[in-house]
Amino acid sequence: MKYFRITISTLLLLGGTALKxxxxxxxxxxxxxxxxxxxxxxxxxxxxxxxxxxKGDSIYWSGTIGYADLEAKTPIALDSKFGIGSITKTFVAVTALQLAEEGKLDLEKVPSDYLDTTMLPNIANLDQAPIRTLLNHQSGIPTFEFDQAWIRQGRGASVRPEHLWGKAEALDYIDGQAALFAPGEAYEYSNTNYTLLGLIIEKITGNELHEEIRNRILKPLALNNTFLESFENVPGGYVANYHYATPDYLKVAGHSPYFPWANPYLIDTSRSNLSTEWAAGGMVSSSEDLVKWAQALNTGDFLDKAVLEHYFTYHPPRDGANPNFQYAQGIYRIYPYYRGHAVLGHSGGVLGFSAMMFWIEDTDIVIVSLVNVGNMHSGLKRPPSNLFYQSILIPAVFEHFGIDKK
Structure with missing residues (x-):
């Protein structure tokens, strides 16, 4: 049962009348x-x-405010689609674990056991890191995401809107870079891990990554507003998006001539696409779809018991484990998060978008927030999207449901 849903126009802030x-x-x-x-x-x-x-298996509440396009003054709709960034990894991880349970993927093998390394650049640990360590970011394989050239070409001054990135193209930016550490030794978040997982999934299935995700997850759960952007058609498109053009962002990424100023602190990044992210963060979705996905993960009803158990098993690295932050296989747990409670889920940040999808541990309460503004490379310590989720939305949910301090 859906309890209720609302939409508020920004006219409310301007003294006008909100939608009923x-x-x-x-x-x-x-x-x-x-x-x-x-x-x-x-x-x-x-x-x-x-x-x-x-709450439970229902959408307890959903609502929107603001614009899907600032210039056109188009309001956000309840089914509007946003970039979800690294929440994409939760879908890729489940797909990989299902293949492992089916006996098609051995998590103790290394990427070079499945991929033709002659077709890839020189990537450290490609022949040493078990696939399990790709899932939990303990592979020691460096990430392309913070390479200076990739940032400018994927998210900044050198962006070419007409260019659709190849699935392995971003890997060129870590060609010859040294390994960060021996596999399993430490934890270091790396988008490269999930790019490689995407390539491995396609190699062993013979299908496109988005086809596997759609057939295994999206169709069975009726997630009808979720797509891998640039690699499959997105009916109706997704919302216009913006990015904080701070001095740090302009210094690191640079200002693309394709990104006009929306106001003195925002650039309009809507002409970009998410092919730069692919398996690491290229999906778009709606807030209600992500609630349904989080509920499926939380209850476990959707997944085989073995897949579910493996998905949530935390393998601490041999050095430098953080007891307050645990990254399992495509999902992480933060403790404490609020009032002494832990949350599980994933966040996402890409050019033009920020996303949060978490549930409160030992409850059936899921909280999703999607915004069409990004903060990557901005240097903002507490960007508004994070501050909104952590300091406004989460406390309101705890208050409403009477979740006491532990």
Whole structure:
């Protein structure tokens, strides 16, 4: 049962009239609380926000505020699609673990056991890192994401909107780089790990990555607003997007002539595409779809028991394990997060988008927030999208559901 859903226009902030809330009787308190949450979020300068909260197997509440396009003044809709960045990894990890359970993928083998290394650049640890360590970022394989040239060409001054990146193209930027550490020795988040996983999935199945994800996950769960952008058609497209053009961003990434200024601190990055991210972060989705996905992961009803157990098993690195942050196979746990409670899920950040998808441990409550503004390479210590989720939305959810301090 869906309890209720609302949409608020930014006219509310300008003294106009908001779209009428659609609610079941007795929901006024909830309506008021989360209306204020959205208003607070937009008052922080976030162009558009889509929030969905799940309880049990239902969408308990969902709402939006702001614009899908600042120039056209198009409001965010409940089914609007946003870039979800590294939340993409949760889909890729489950696909890989399903293949492992089917006996098609051996997690103790290394990438070079499956991939033709003559077709790839010189990548450190490619013949040493078990595939399990790709899933949990303990491979020691360097990431292309922070290579200066890749940043400028993938997210900055040298972006070419008409260029669709090849699936392995980003790997050229780590050609010849030294390994960060021996596999399993430490933890270091690396987009390269999931690019390699995407290539491995395609190699052993003979299918496109998006086909495997769609057939294994999206279709069975009816996630009808979720797509791997640039590699499959996205009906209706996705929202316009923006990025914080801070001095740090302009210094590191540079200002593309294809990204006009939306206001004194935002550039419009809508002409870019997400092919730069592919298996590491190239999917788009809606907030309600991500609630359904998180619910499927939380309850485990969707996955075989063996897959589920492996997915959530944490293998601490041999050196430098962080007891408050544990990255399993495509999912992480943060403890404590709020009021002494842990959360599980994933966040995502790419050019023009920021996303949060977490559930409160030992509860059936899922909280998803999608915004059409990015903060990668901005140097912002607490960007508004993070501040909104952690300091406004999460406390409101705890208050509403009466979740006490541990």
């Amino acid at each position: 809330a659609q609610a079941v009787p007795g929901s006024q308190e909830t309506d008021s609380l989360f209306n204020n949450v959205l208003i607070n979020g937009q008052s922080m300068g976030i162009p558009g926000i889509s929030v969905a909260i799940g």
